[in-house]
Amino acid sequence: ETAVFQTPNYHVTQVGNEVSFNCKQTLGHDTMYWYKQDSKKLLKIMFSYNNKQLIVNETVPRRFSPQSSDKAHLNLRIKSVEPEDSAVYLCASSSTGPDTQYFGPGTRLLVL
Amino acid sequence: GQQVQQSPASLVLQEGENAELQCNFSSTATQLQWFYQSPGGSLVSLLSNPSGTKHTGRLTSTTVTKERRSSLHISSSQTTDSGTYLCAMDQGGRALIFGTGTTVSVSP
Structure with a gap:
């Protein structure tokens, strides 16, 4: 299956903790992105x-x-989370240039 | 800065009705993409249409690049079309700039 995969789906943590989210794409793309979707969408x-x-x-x-081991992986690390970091984090990939971007299912982060 | 404006903000339809969603952008776009975001949150690419007219299923997108606008036409709406429609532009291989979306609600 060719797509963009993200883990975890959902993560709850406390202020000050470190979190890491994973993203992998099997589309053969060479550009990857991280987007944040806030409470206002x-x-x-x-x-x-x-x-x-x-x-x-x-x-x-x-x-x-961001942390990347190769062009198929782009992880996101947050060193010391704060309440305003609560959001959905979406990973995407595309070929170089103005090409269609494909999105993963997102990771929902809740910071207590 | 670069902006993407969408209208209307929300739309209520009776099943079977057509709808027209608008997207205006503040600078020349090399890529214009329409997305659907389900109530559950997953983002699906509907159409990539930097210029001209494109069709897929019941969806038609028309982009007039020099006027910096794009539209998405939904024909014969269904309850499963309910969700948020997002327009996004790219200025040449860089990240997408998203509009604030149009929330569509289709009732049976």
């Missing part, structure tokens, strides 16, 4: 990663960091 880009080049949205706090 607005989707915003956090990172894009292509051929080891990381493009960071300047509004993303430093406690967030």
Whole structure:
């Protein structure tokens, strides 16, 4: 099956903890992305990663960091979560250039 | 900055009715994508249409690039069409910029 896979589906944690979310795509794409969807359902880009080049949205706090072992994997680590990090995190992939992006099912994070 | 505006914000339909969703963007787009997000949250790509007209099933998208607008027409709506429709643009291989969505509710 070719798609974008994310784990976990759902994660509950406490303020100050570290969390890590996984994303894998089997579509043969060379660009991957992380988006955040907040409580108002607005989707915003956090990172894009292509051929080891990381493009960071300047509004993303430093406690967030992407981690990639190869072009099929892009994980997201949050060093010390805060309540405003509660959201759905969506991973996506595409070929280089203005190509269709395909999304994973998302990871819902709840910070208590 | 770059903006994507969608209208209407919400739409209520009787099953069988048609609907037209609008998307306006503030700068030239090299990619324009329509998504469906189910009430459960999963995001599905419906159409990629940077210019012209494209069809898939009961959906038709028309994008007029120089006027910076795109529309999504849903014909013969069904209750399973209920959800949020998102428009997103890309300015040349970078990340998508999303609109705020149109929430569609189709009643039997």
